[in-house]
Amino acid sequence: MTPFPAPTLERLPNGLRLVVAPGARAGVAAVAVHVGVGFRAEPPGASGLAHLFEHLMFAGSAHVPAGGHFAAVEAGGGRVGAHTRHDHTEFFDLVAAPALGETVALEADRLAGPRLDQHALSTQVDVIAAEIAQQVDAVPFGGFPWRQLPAVLWRSPTSTHDGYGDLAALRAVTLEDCERFFERWYDPRNVVVTLEGELEPREVDRAREALAAVPARTGPAPTPVPVAEPPLVEDRHLTTVAANAPAPAWAAGFRMPDPVGEPQLHAACTALATLLPLHAPALRLTGRSGWYGVPADARTPDVLVLSTHPRPGVAPEPLAAALRESLAALAEDVRRSTPSAVLRTAAARLRHQAYQRGERTAHRARRLGATELLFGDYRLDERLDPADALGALPAALAHVLDQPMASVLVTPAGGDA
Known part of the structure; x- marks a missing residue:
């Protein structure tokens, strides 16, 4: 039984989808805005444009000055965040419950149109350059393995290019x-807004x-870019050098099952x-499970990374051989009449992990909005509970063991490869 009232979904006249999810009465509310554009929708030669536009959405809008969104939310004790993922961009706010309406008005104002000018564009490219330098390149193993492994696992530039951004292209x-990017992708028909927490009817x-006032668009609605990838026919391994790798690091990737068509297998x-x-x-x-450890956070194909x-x-x-031996040993353990302690305690471990994940800022709002946007099912996570899918572990192990592996080995600069 869910601890919260069931969320509801409605479509506003402008095409925007609104999910309303009453939650714990703790005096706080969350707003999550999901836009159906991510790394994989970037046009050729514009690597990082989706990420850049996430930054530009904070550069002001018709009634909000540059930086005004942060200032307004944080002045009331709230918190603001945003991420660009493979197939979506998310913005979220955690605020005091009485500030919900005015916070959504801030989001609606920039959905109607951000304030774009050359100063903001140049500034945000510089901010991204600093972000890459300080939060990726200067961090040991920063960007591993999601900057290297996609090019081994997938074939299409749509899925293999670096979504953080090519600075020369961004400049x-x-x-x-x-x-053009805003007009194509930030169409209200391509947006899901989720309200979650202590929700006062007023x-x-x-x-x-406020959301219904976002101008409707004419013409065809945006459609997701094709992201289908052919399956690997044999193992593919890459060894490369990374300046920020103080020691070797290795990652293997496997294609995940489709979460909509095979939810139990995906959860297992x-x-x-x-x-x-x-x-x-x-x-x-x-x-x-997923490039960033969030299951069903991208359209199929997604990845299991070890x-x-x-x-x-x-x-x-x-x-690779040692990893397959370990997967086979786990498969043998699953078949035993008296499994190991790891399997006997699996359900409790997985539920504890889900509880910890749920404690993250605005987590429930963000997942409801993401799954509605990506899969057309805002309650998909209810069918993707790993603790409830342990009976499908044999099939999950077969799914992984039966497919070729992609891997990347990163070694230190000047080290022994």
Whole structure:
């Protein structure tokens, strides 16, 4: 039984979808805005444009000055965040419940049209350059493995280019490029707004009114870019050098099942990301369902990533063999009448992990909005509970073991590859 009232979905006259999800009465409310554009929708030669536009959405709008969104929310004790992912861009606010309506009005104002000028464009490109330098390049293993592994796992530039952004390409972006990008993708028909938490009816009405005032667009609605990828026919391994790698790091990627068509299998593969590292401690594995550790956070194909830090001089092939042996050992354990402690405690571990994830800022609002936008099902996560899918572990292990592996081995500059 869900601890909260069931969320509801409505479509406003301008095509924008609104999810209303009453939650714990703690005096706070969350606003999540999901726009159906991410790294994989960027046009050729414009790597990083989706990420750049996420930044530009904070550069002001018709009734809000540059930086005004942060100032207004934080003045009331709230918090603001945003991310650009493979197939969507999300903005979210956590605010005091009485501030919900005015916060949504801020979001609606920039959905109607951000304030685009050359100063803002140049400034935000510089901000992104600093972000890459300070939060990726200067951080040990920063960007690993999502900057290297996609080019081994996938074939299409749509899925393999670096969504953080090519700085030379970003410095060539014009205001006209940004205006076209906004007109194509920031259409209210391509937007989901979620309200979650302690929702006062008057504030929900104010929010709905503000969102309904976002101008409707004419012409065809935006459609997602094709992201289909052919399956690998054999293992692919890449060894490369990274200046920010103080020691070797290795990651293997496997194609995840479709979460809509095979929810139990997808959830069981998500469980593997937690259970295999515990079952094979000698490999010192870290597992992720999805590039950023969030299941069903991208359209199919998505990825299961298993990574480790091997000793210097080890090649990818023996690492791949050791990983497959560990997967096979887990499959054998699943078949036993008396399984190991890892499997006996699996449900509790997975539920504890889900509880911890749910404590993140605006987590429920962000997941409801993301799954509605990506899969047309704002309640999809209810069918993707890894703890409820443990019966599908044999099928999940077969799904992983039966497919070729892509891997990347990153070595230190000047080190032994």
